[in-house]
Amino acid sequence: MADMKGYNGKIGIIDLTTGTVTGKDLDPLVAEKYIGGAGLAAKLVHDMLREGDYATLRQDPLHGSNPLVFATGPLTSSPAPSSSRYAVCGISPLTGIWGEATSGGHFPAAMKRCGFDALVITGKAAKPSYIIAASGKLEVKDAGSIWGKHCYDTIAAIKTDLADDAVRVACIGKAGEMLVKYAAVINDEGRAAGRCGMGTVMGSKNLKAIAVKGGSEIKYADRETLASVAKETLKNIHGNFAIQFMHHYGTALYTDMGMVLGDVPAKYFTTSEFIAEGLTGRALKEQYPVKNYGCAGCTIQCGRTTWATIGKQETVVEGPEYETIAAFGPLCGILDLPPVVECNHVANLAGVDTISSGVSIAFLLYLVDQKLATSKITPLLKNMGIDDLRWGNNKVVIELLRQIIERQGIGNLLAEGTRAMAKELGVDPGLAAHVKGLEIPMHDPRAYAGQALTYMVSCCGANHNKADFFNLDGDAATLMKVKKGDRFSIAGREESVINAQDIASIYDSAVICNFPHLNVIPMARMIKAATGSAVLGTAAGLLKAGERGTTVKRLISCKLGVTAKDDVLPAIVTRVLATGGTAGRKLDLDGSRAAYYEKRGWSSDGVPTEAKVRDLEI
Ligand code: SF4
Structure with a gap:
């Protein structure tokens, strides 16, 4: 070895x-x-x-x-x-x-x-x-x-x-x-x-x-430096107000803040305004006995352990986290915590992504609300104990989640995700809220143009952690290399998306949590102290490794058929909203996508060029 x-x-x-x-x-x-x-x-x-x-x-x-x-x-x-x-x-x-x-x-x-x-x-x-x-x-x-x-x-x-x-x-x-x-x-x-x-x-x-x-010993090149940089970094993390909020109120702290910014999608991306008070971190704290949960060794402890009564049974449940609250909450027209807590628990027991399942359920509610694909949807609901499909019907949302997990009735279709749902039901594909098949998370692309571009060009579809531009443009981060500007425009700032993606790629490779938004320089110092690598010990060397990770993933996706035609947002999330934090704002990212490709060293069809692959020594 x-x-x-x-x-x-x-x-x-x-x-x-x-x-x-x-x-x-x-x-x-x-x-x-x-x-x-x-x-x-x-x-x-x-x-x-x-x-x-x-x-x-x-x-x-x-x-x-x-x-x-x-x-x-x-x-x-x-x-x-x-x-x-x-x-x-x-x-x-x-x-x-x-x-x-x-x-x-x-x-x-x-x-x-x-x-x-x-x-x-x-x-x-x-x-x-x-x-x-x-x-x-x-x-x-x-x-x-x-x-x-x-x-x-x-x-x-x-x-x-x-x-x-x-x-x-x-x-x-x-x-x-x-x-x-x-x-x-x-x-x-x-x-x-x-x-x-x-x-x-x-x-x-x-x-x-x-x-x-565990049990095997890991040796570090310079444990003393690793510990001292970690200590210094931790001090900065705890001085960050966003981290203090997360400690006290968990990720759910974002529900009302994000709603004001127009970043929390509601009723399947058709509005961003809703009454958020019942879904905040504070509401969770007031309505349930909760205690902080932390991943091993983490002092931020943004997670929550919650004691809830589900059915007639008292149960210990994880979270719920912000993404889950938004996906089963306002996205489905639900504005209080009990049904969200129950959905979260059901999802954790069965092991299902709360974002994709919440978006798939909300898509069905939207289609019914708009009287679309009725002749195809109605037979799938027959004898399945589901009626009164409408926004905010708690019982229906929970039952649909159970049917997805069991692949019963219409749940069998929802279990395929929104892209397949649109195809099977014969509706406009632009109504399906996904990028490359991955459902759009609970950060509305209209609220941050940088997030929109990130969703479009991400290696794996719409993912808010690759990178979390809503945080970076929202000033909650101390991350370097993101050029500040108008959150509704990314034109001229495409390089910021590239940097943010490559830094996220470093987090996912190092592997560390992205919530503290560690700066590249202390990360490089810690990785050098851990591994002894002089190359990874500089910001430039580390960023290049991050870029290499982003690029090799893109190469795999391109070999599986991805081209520029897939780097698009569906129409449902680009429609101009009349009210809320993004009212009247129109997303126009065509020029930014081309600029992004050029700065990345990708072809106009979104494929990393041979020169780029050579430069990165992939
Ligand atoms: S490691 Fe990240 S997710 Fe886990 S408790 Fe800490 S901040 Fe939260």
Whole structure:
């Protein structure tokens, strides 16, 4: 095994078809070029897939040749702030292109010390299975008795099966088993790697869970410097007012603030005005017993553990987080917390992305409200216990979520996502709120032109964390390299989107949480102290690694068919709204997209040029 600082130096390879487990050394040059996490995963996938694989995956992203990669990075669970985070990546069954998601909690800290930097999983198990990775060893185990259990019971059952309470588990629930296209991977107490359907890929492989156990020692090049830069950085983080808000009110603090800015979509992106008081972090605090939740070692503790009565049962639930509140709340016309808390809990038990499911439900409500596709929708609702489909009908929204998870009735269609819904129902594709198949998150593109451009050109579709331009233009961040300007225009500032994306790419490769918005310079100092790499120890070197990550993901997506025609926003989110924080504002981004391509070194069709690929030494 390579003696590498900041890494285990080893990659685990699991072929579920044959049940064989092997390992290989992590190439130090690859680590220096791609850092780790999502960047490393993209490089591994890029090198694994042959032309024939791309052709197969274009037809069927759930084919066994889809490599699923779990990965940590050199800063994961290091002294760096907010660093218990991992990435899970592969080809998305929802979008058909590169897909990735990250999650925090305690699983990443254990994975970091399980003896592997990445687990590469291919093939399909003949029967339900789970993988245990501990002390540099891998084993595929039978999950027959666990299949069918919800996520929290799965985690408990695996701990019992291994007779070890110290293992940490990332798993799928019913949604992953039923191949809902946007199934999530859930770890610990409801932390979700939610986007792009990575849980669906697990389900397609008959893979119920990954269990990891820490114990392996990680050596750092300069632990003292790493600890001192981390301490200094932490002081700055806690001096940031947005972080203090997040600590006290969780991410839900954004509901009313974002509504004022026109950033919180309501009634399926048709308005941005609604009564937000019942959905804020303060409302959560007043209506429920809550306590702060933090990922391992994080002092921000933006998460929430909430005690709620669901049905007649008192239950401990995670969150809900802002994205979930907005997706099941105003987007569906719901303006109070109890139904949102219930939807969140149902989604976490079953392991389903709350953004894609909320948007898919809201799309159906919109179509019914507009009396569109009635002849196709009505038969799908027959005998399914769903009537009175209208904005704000709590019971219907919860029931639709359950039917998505079970793929029952109309839920079977909603489980395919909005792009497929529009196609199947024969409605204008511009009404489906997605980019490249990934549902648009709860930040309205009309509120921040930079966010709109980010959604359009992102490597994996509409994702608010790649990068979170609404934060950067909203002045809540201390991030460098974002040129300030009018939030309704990105013209002339396209380079800011590029920088923000590449910095997000560094976060997802390092792997650390994006909420503290760590500046590039302290990040470079910490990565150098962790790994000893002089290249990654400069802002320029680190940004280049971030760009390399962004570019290799784009290359994979281009090989799966992405071109400039896919880098567009649907009409439903570009219509000018008459009221609210974006009233009268028209998004016009055609020129910005072309400028973005040019500055990126991509062709006019959105493909990284050979010169760019050479320059980045991909
Ligand atoms: S800021 Fe929140 S999500 Fe990020 S590491 Fe801390 S607790 Fe986890």
